[in-house]
Amino acid sequence: MxxxxxxxxxxxxxxxxxxxxxxxxxxxxxxxxxxxxxxxxxxxxxxxxxxxxxxxxxxxxxxxxxxxxxxxxxxxxxxxxxMLENTSVYEGVFEMLDRFSDYKKVVLTNKSNEFVGTILEELGLSNYFLNFYGKETFEKHKPDPLPIFKISSEFNVSTEDILIIGDSEADILAGKNANIQTVGVSYGYGNPFRLKEIQADYIIDHPNELVTILN
Missing domain, CATH: 1.10.150 (DNA polymerase; domain 1)
Structure with a gap:
């Protein structure tokens, strides 16, 4: 790492x-x-x-x-x-985010913007992130690297110093296409075997394992 x-x-x-x-x-x-x-x-x-x-x-x-x-x-x-009837934050996410208070953190999703802010706010996640970017934010979406390049520029952080964390092929390929480090999560909706096939740099089975990677 x-x-x-x-x-x-x-x-x-x-x-x-x-x-x-x-x-x-x-x-x-x-x-x-x-x-x-x-x-x-x-x-x-x-x-x-x-x-x-x-x-x-x-x-x-x-x-x-x-x-x-x-x-x-x-x-x-x-x-x-x-959208909030059965949606919940995964176990361990709050604890993981608390450990990363010194890092800049953003959310990048292919979900429509109109829903992202509400979900983050209502589930108590919004204060952990500097910004969020949904489907309508950029003209291209994951797995295209454009959103990552735009975020890199916005925060004046080199791509060498960025890590993307996600459960889907789109997340990992976006990271690969932007030449940044990638973490696939096996507890989400993506196929863990596919995450290995496309060579995610790391694969975690629980949010708290990200702490070990970054430490």
Whole structure:
């Protein structure tokens, strides 16, 4: 581990918070609205990291439904109603963040901005981070490295001194594409075997293991 790490970039869903139940609920209410068959939890989980609406588009397309603007509106309304019903912070996250008070910390997610701030605030996470960046913040999204380069510039921190932590292939590939160090988390929604295949620099099974890596 580079001992000069100054900035930690965290993914949200599957890394800081367990949100899949509320996401699945909103997705299936959207499917129901369009008379499309429901999706399973495992199907939805596999798409959370890259953006759940990409999954919705795929499933509706398979059913011959192409009104994606309306689908986006329906999903957003459904998710806004339920996004905090079953979502919770993973065990050990608060303790881990408390240990990293000397590091600059931000959240980078492919989730829509309109939901990110509310979730961070309501779950008591917002004060730990200097900023958050959602789907609409940048013109490109993970796994593209652009968001990381923009964050690096904003905080005047070299990419050599940045670490990204996330559960999905998109997180690790974004880090690789930006040539920064990467930590994959196996407790989230991504496939741990895939994290190894794409050569995450570290893989952790619990948030507190990040403390060991940085120390």
């Amino acid at each position: 580079n001992k000069t790490i100054k900035l930690l970039i965290f993914d949200l869903d599957g890394t800081l918070v367990d949100s899949h139940r509320d996401i699945l609920n909103a997705v299936n209410k959207t499917m129901e609205h369009f008379n499309a068959p429901p999706v399973s939890a495992s199907e939805a989980k596999s798409f959370i990291g890259s953006g759940i609406f990409n999954f919705i588009i795929q499933r509706l397309s398979e059913e011959g439904i192409g009104d994606f603007d309306r689908a986006s509106e329906v999903y957003r309304k459904n998710y806004a109603k339920c």
